[in-house]
Amino acid sequence: MVxxxxxxxxxxxxxxxxxxxxxxxxxxxxxxxxxxxxENGAGKSTLMSIVFGLYQANSGTIKVNGKEINLRxxxxxxxxxxxxxxxxxxxxxxxxxxxxxxLGFEGELVFGxxxxxxxxxxxxLCETYKLNIDLNSTISDLSVGFxxxxxxxxxxxxxxxxxxxxxxxxxxxxxxxxxxxxILRSLKEEGKTIVLITHKLIEIMDLTSEVSVMRQGEMVxxxxxxxxxxxxxxxxxxxxxxxxxxxxxxxxxxxVLFSVKNLTVKDDLDVTRVKSVDLEIRSGEILxxxxxxxxxxxxxLEALSGIRKVESGEIYLEGKKVSDSQNFLDPRELKDKGxxxxxxxxxxxxxxxxxxxxxxxxxxxxxxxxxxxLSVLNHRDIISHSQKIMEEYDVRPQSPNLITSNFSGGxxxxxxxxxxxNENPKVLLVGQPTRGVDIGAIEFIHQxxxxxxxxxxxxxxxxxxxxxxxxxSDRIVVMFDGKIVGEKDNKNVTxxxxxxxxxxxx
Amino acid sequence: MAPVDKSKVPWWVSxxxxxxxxxxxxxxxxxxxxxIAGENPYEAVRLIIYGxxxxxxxxxxxxxxxxxxxFTGLAFAVAFHCRLFNIGxxxxxxxxxxxxFLVAINFSFxxxxxxxxxSIAGAVVFGAAWAFIPAYLQATRGSHVVxxxxxxxxxxxxxxxxxxxxxxxxxxxxxPHTVALPKEQWFPSFKxxxxxxxxxxxxSPLNISFLLAIAASVFVWFLVWKTRWGYEMRAVGHNTxxxxxxxxxxxxxxIIAMCxxxxxxxxxxxxxxxxxxxxxVAGFPAGYGFTxxxxxxxxxxxxIGIFPAAFLFGILYQGGSEVTFDMPxxxxxxxxAVQGVxxxxxxxxxxxxxxxxxxxxxxxxxIKASA
Numbered sequence: 001m002v003x004x005x006x007x008x009x010x011x012x013x014x015x016x017x018x019x020x021x022x023x024x025x026x027x028x029x030x031x032x033x034x035x036x037x038x039e040n041g042a043g044k045s046t047l048m049s050i051v052f053g054l055y056q057a058n059s060g061t062i063k064v065n066g067k068e069i070n071l072r073x074x075x076x077x078x079x080x081x082x083x084x085x086x087x088x089x090x091x092x093x094x095x096x097x098x099x100x101x102x103l104g105f106e107g108e109l110v111f112g113x114x115x116x117x118x119x120x121x122x123x124x125l126c127e128t129y130k131l132n133i134d135l136n137s138t139i140s141d142l143s144v145g146f147x148x149x150x151x152x153x154x155x156x157x158x159x160x161x162x163x164x165x166x167x168x169x170x171x172x173x174x175x176x177x178x179x180x181x182x183i184l185r186s187l188k189e190e191g192k193t194i195v196l197i198t199h200k201l202i203e204i205m206d207l208t209s210e211v212s213v214m215r216q217g218e219m220v221x222x223x224x225x226x227x228x229x230x231x232x233x234x235x236x237x238x239x240x241x242x243x244x245x246x247x248x249x250x251x252x253x254x255x256v257l258f259s260v261k262n263l264t265v266k267d268d269l270d271v272t273r274v275k276s277v278d279l280e281i282r283s284g285e286i287l288x289x290x291x292x293x294x295x296x297x298x299x300x301l302e303a304l305s306g307i308r309k310v311e312s313g314e315i316y317l318e319g320k321k322v323s324d325s326q327n328f329l330d331p332r333e334l335k336d337k338g339x340x341x342x343x344x345x346x347x348x349x350x351x352x353x354x355x356x357x358x359x360x361x362x363x364x365x366x367x368x369x370x371x372x373x374l375s376v377l378n379h380r381d382i383i384s385h386s387q388k389i390m391e392e393y394d395v396r397p398q399s400p401n402l403i404t405s406n407f408s409g410g411x412x413x414x415x416x417x418x419x420x421x422n423e424n425p426k427v428l429l430v431g432q433p434t435r436g437v438d439i440g441a442i443e444f445i446h447q448x449x450x451x452x453x454x455x456x457x458x459x460x461x462x463x464x465x466x467x468x469x470x471x472x473s474d475r476i477v478v479m480f481d482g483k484i485v486g487e488k489d490n491k492n493v494t495x496x497x498x499x500x501x502x503x504x505x506x
Numbered sequence: 507m508a509p510v511d512k513s514k515v516p517w518w519v520s521x522x523x524x525x526x527x528x529x530x531x532x533x534x535x536x537x538x539x540x541x542i543a544g545e546n547p548y549e550a551v552r553l554i555i556y557g558x559x560x561x562x563x564x565x566x567x568x569x570x571x572x573x574x575x576x577f578t579g580l581a582f583a584v585a586f587h588c589r590l591f592n593i594g595x596x597x598x599x600x601x602x603x604x605x606x607f608l609v610a611i612n613f614s615f616x617x618x619x620x621x622x623x624x625s626i627a628g629a630v631v632f633g634a635a636w637a638f639i640p641a642y643l644q645a646t647r648g649s650h651v652v653x654x655x656x657x658x659x660x661x662x663x664x665x666x667x668x669x670x671x672x673x674x675x676x677x678x679x680x681x682p683h684t685v686a687l688p689k690e691q692w693f694p695s696f697k698x699x700x701x702x703x704x705x706x707x708x709x710s711p712l713n714i715s716f717l718l719a720i721a722a723s724v725f726v727w728f729l730v731w732k733t734r735w736g737y738e739m740r741a742v743g744h745n746t747x748x749x750x751x752x753x754x755x756x757x758x759x760x761i762i763a764m765c766x767x768x769x770x771x772x773x774x775x776x777x778x779x780x781x782x783x784x785x786x787v788a789g790f791p792a793g794y795g796f797t798x799x800x801x802x803x804x805x806x807x808x809x810i811g812i813f814p815a816a817f818l819f820g821i822l823y824q825g826g827s828e829v830t831f832d833m834p835x836x837x838x839x840x841x842x843a844v845q846g847v848x849x850x851x852x853x854x855x856x857x858x859x860x861x862x863x864x865x866x867x868x869x870x871x872x873i874k875a876s877a
Contacts, residue, residue: 307750332753343751352745359737364752367734375734 004066005030005193006051006082006162011060013046020046022217024060028162028210033184033194035204035225038214038237039292039464044197045087047214048164051195052084053077064162083155084164089147091139098122098135101154118157125156129186144269145176152183156192163187164195169203170294181207199237199292201230201503213237230505231496238466238499248450251474254283256319257458258339258427263313265296265303273299275482276313281427281458286449288473288490289462292502296482297462298344301431304460305341306331317427335364340420344431344462350416351404358386358400361419393418394444410441417445421452428452431462446472466495466502480504519867521806524860525852529818531859532851536844544835557828558821564828566696566710571823573712573777575816576719578798580726581771583807585651587730588763589743594640594655595771596795597662598633602772604666605632606779607674607786610687618690626718626776633772634765636662641764645757651764659795670788682788693781713781715773719816722770723809729766739763771795800849803856819845 006028013021020043028034038044049055051062053071061068064080071077077084091100098115101122107114119135126133131149139147148168155163165184169177184194184207196208204211205225213221213236221236258281265274273296281287291297302308304315306329315323317337322329329337343349351360362371362382370381386400395407395414404412413433420428430449434442449472453459463469469476470490477487478501486501537547558568578595585592609628613621640654670682678685696712730736741749742759749756778790801819805811826841851858 305751306753330753330755331751335753341751348745349747349751352741352748354744355741363741363748364754366737366752372734377732377734377737379732 003030004028005064006195007063007066008047008051009061009063011047011050011062012058013043013050013055014058019217021050021057024214024219026212026219026222028193028195030193031188031191032210033188033196033208035196035198035208035211036214037198037201037204037211037233039199039466042214042237043217044214045166048084048166048195048197051077052082052164078158078160081159081161082164083158083160083162085148085151085155085166085168087166087170089151091147091150093140094138096136096138097133097142097150097153100139100150101135101157105158122153122157125153128190129156129183131183143176145172145179148172148176148180149183152187156187160192162193162195164197166197167199167294168196169198169200177203199503201233201505204233205230230503231500234499234503234505235496237503238495248472249454251285253285253474254456256280257283257317258460259316260304261314261316263300263303263315264311265299265308266311267299272311273482274303277479277482277484279460279477279484281460283426283456283458284453285474286453286459286461286472288469288476289460289479290466290469290476290498290502291462291464291479293464295479297431297464297479300479301341301344301429301460301462304429305339305343306334332364332367335423338426340423340425340428342416342420342428342430342433344435346409346412346416351412353403353405353412355404356400357390357395357402357404357407357415358382360404360415361386361389361400363419365419365423389418389422390415393448410437413437413445414441417448421448424455424457426457428457428459429462430459432464433461434463434465434468442468466498470495470498478502515864515868516871519864520860521811523867524856524863525804525806525811527859527863528851528856529848532844532848535847535851539840539843539847540836543840545833550829550833550836553829553832554821554825556825558825562700563708563710564824566707566712568817568820568824569696569716570710570712570777570782570820572813572816572820573716573719574774574794575798575801575819576723576813577773577777578771578795579801579805579812579816580722580798580809581767581769581795582799582802583805583809583812584726584730584739584770585763585767586802586807587736587743588739588759590641590644590760590763590767591652592637592640592655592764592767593652593796593799594637594658594768595774595798596791596793597655597659598636598768598771599774599791599795600659600662600666601636601775602629602633602769603775603779603786603790604669605629605772606775607684607687610691610780611685614688614691621691622693622780625780626773629772629775630769631772633775634769637764637768637771638761641761641768644764645760663789666786667788670786674786676785683783684785686785687780689784691780692784693776695781711782713777715777715781718773718776722773723813726770727809735759735762771798797845800845800853803853804848818848822848 004027008024008026011021011024024047036044046055050057053074053076056072062071069080092103098119102118122135131153133146133149133153168180172180188194196203198204208225211223211225212219213233215237260277260279263274263277264272267273277300289297299308303310306323310323310325310328312325314321317339322334347353352363366372370378372378383400387398390398390400393414395411395418404415407415433445433449437445449459461469461472473490475487476490476493476498477484478498480502481504488497540547540550557564559565578599581595582592605628606625609625610621613624636658640651640658643649643654644651667682670684674684676683676685693713693715696710697707700707738754739759739762741752741754742756746756774791774794779786783790797819801812801815805815822841822845830836830838830841
């Protein structure tokens with residue numbers, strides 16, 4: 001007999017103008033593994049953060065075991081038996097497993113009786129669920145997979161009956177994923193309820209008994225997993241939203257300006273993120289790179305722009321090798337050779353937000369004439385240049401002396417684009433050009449990219465917005481798990497096909 | 507309280523009113539100390555003002571202290587723009603002094619103005635070299651400069667004691683100091699200048715290094731805000747990731763910022779060696795390097811702020827010694843405490859009242875604008 005353990009009714013949540021959750025209704029039954037699936041930004045994490053008490057909903061009710069509860073902080077959730085394992089672990093690196101788990105729940109000033117009891121309880125828990133954790137090891141010595149288990153153990157120790165996992169497999173190796181799934185199944189057998197947030201269809205089909213699909217802040221469907229298929233889910237996930245129509249001329253692709261051969265790249269934690277990727281971009285075309293966040297796009301862009309070291313493989317610009325694992329050009333040298341880069345994360349990488357707008361408008365080109373002569377900055381020329389391009393790119397307000405963090409997201413993005421496009425690059429790498437940008441600016445930015453293409457630039461567009469990739473690109477490649485899993489001509493591809501590729505189904 | 511929209515706060519509120527309020531509070535608390543110590547705070551303030559402004563030599567002393575604080579304050583500020591917390595100004599100044607002396611004594615055959623220029627260069631090079639090692643370790647190994655520079659202060663102190671006792675000591679004397687430099691190399695003092703105009707005043711340590719302090723302030727302003735180097739240093743300091751993206755090397759800039767910082771700290775040696783002692787005396791940096799941190803923080807790391815902040819500390823140093831002289835209940839250490847209170851209010855508690863003050867003025871101006 002199934003009984004609902006968690007019921008959400010009409011949950012709404014807005015951040016500023018963004019309506020992250022719209023009238024969400026969700027019922028989760030006791031003793032099930034319930035999947036919540038959706039694209040990036042669909043509102044999955046926001047919803048679960050509300051359930052965990054990290055955010056407060058603007059309206060709506062939450063019931064646990066039929067009783068309405070008021071969640072003001074994670075503490076309230078923990079009391080009500082809700083535990084959450086975040087995408088980024090909340091562990092003190094130089095504490096032991098035991099210390100991390102009892103943190104905040106020590107229950108005594110001088111460790112003694114309670115600590116011994118905690119140890120015993122934890123050992124029992126490890127036994128029951130086959131977690132296989134040494135309580136005395138230090139977190140920094142543990143692999144990512146084990147750290148995640150510590151988080152699970154922590155939630156269980158605090159009495160979690162409902163365990164929410166936010167994209168748990170994003171950071172794991174395939175073997176670790178198998179181990180995790182074993183643990184989750186044994187948790188289910190012991191009567192715990194698991195909510196799995198993911199965008200990977202395979203995991204949903206593998207593990208869950210029920211699944212809910214979210215799209216653009218709305219809950220678009222609930223179903224039993226056995227009654228659905230990957231294809232059907234992908235369709236629901238991507239939806240059939242109307243594409244932005246752009247005036248785009250026929251592609252007139254010329255010679256290959258930029259190519260990548262057999263490129264492999266590792267991230268800071270030494271995990272291989274880009275696996276033997278081959279790409280070719282011709283003059284006058286936009287190559288769209290679609291994929292769900294975290295499938296290696298970030299590392300690929302960083303390697304192509306000279307920020308990240310290449311592990312193996314080669315990068316060619318206008319037929320000349322610019323980078324391999326031994327020799328590589330730094331971002332400035334690549335700029336000089338006509339490669340511009342609009343980074344994915346504008347605030348972390350594209351701008352110095354504490355700088356004035358004019359300082360950011362020359363960022364990366366500040367050592368060139370006329371901005372700098374004999375290392376002295378030429379303010380008059382910089383300001384007049386800034387005024388000119390702020391007008392051209394409609395950056396508002398048009399005040400070069402304003403601190404950049406006071407501009408809206410869209411205008412910050414225009415600052416970066418105007419800076420990079422103004423140099424008339426031969427090759428342009430663009431990451432998430434319209435993330436967090438309002439509609440008006442999106443159109444403007446898209447039009448600029450098309451103009452660049454028509455002038456003969458080779459453009460690589462990396463975006464998690466499928467609509468954007470579809471409306472801008474001439475050719476589309478899909479990246480999944482660090483590999484290019486498919487290439488399609490924009491003319492004969494459907495969003496459904498791409499959705500399946502992005503989810504790693506085909 | 508709703509956060510204030512930063513772009514609406516007039517510059518004079520955040521850069522003048524807020525520091526002044528903090529300073530006033532610090533002085534009120536200090537007054538309380540003095541009251542508890544059994545002296546009249548009002549009288550103490552009168553003595554401070556008299557001691558630092560009341561007579562020409564007193565004022566000269568104030569400016570002499572100011573000179574030192576400007577050098578060490580600027581030193582801290584330059585590194586701070588690259589988000590490096592260089593608290594090794596003390597050691598860099600000490601080694602800078604060694605540079606001044608070695609150059610001056612070894613090049614005494616050259617014309618005096620050239621010796622001066624070379625000595626200033628010596629101070630900068632030695633100070634910079636002492637800052638280079640922590641900078642290199644920070645840039646290549648990630649060893650935090652806070653740790654390494656403070657250790658380098660101790661190393662500098664030990665090294666100098668060793669040199670002053672065993673290597674370059676004036677063997678005709680007992681104390682740990684070197685021989686004096688030839689008299690013609692001494693920097694002209696304020697007393698000498700006054701003498702040129704027929705004004706007879708008593709001794710004070712103020713000398714032409716004060717002009718060097720002004721020049722250094724202009725240099726730092728120019729460097730940080732008008733050159734590519736300053737631009738790159740600030741970019742690395744504010745957002746290292748973005749700097750790498752723009753092709754700016756954090757490695758290079760960490761080293762450049764620290765070396766310029768060390769060089770500026772080294773200039774303290776010019777004031778002390780060429781201007782005052784005319785030889786190396788053990789422990790001559792006397793804590794100026796540390797106080798420079800407070801000066802820089804109070805002056806918001808901008809030369810236009812650092813100069814008045816240095817002057818304020820000059821007043822406290824000079825006025826404070828006047829107070830301890832006249833008020834038996836107030837010891838020298840009381841004034842160290844007063845300095846501490848000022849650092850506390852203008853550095854650590856800088857933002858304590860900022861939101862209230864800023865929203866007060868923003869609301870006021872809005873009312874005025876809508877009226």
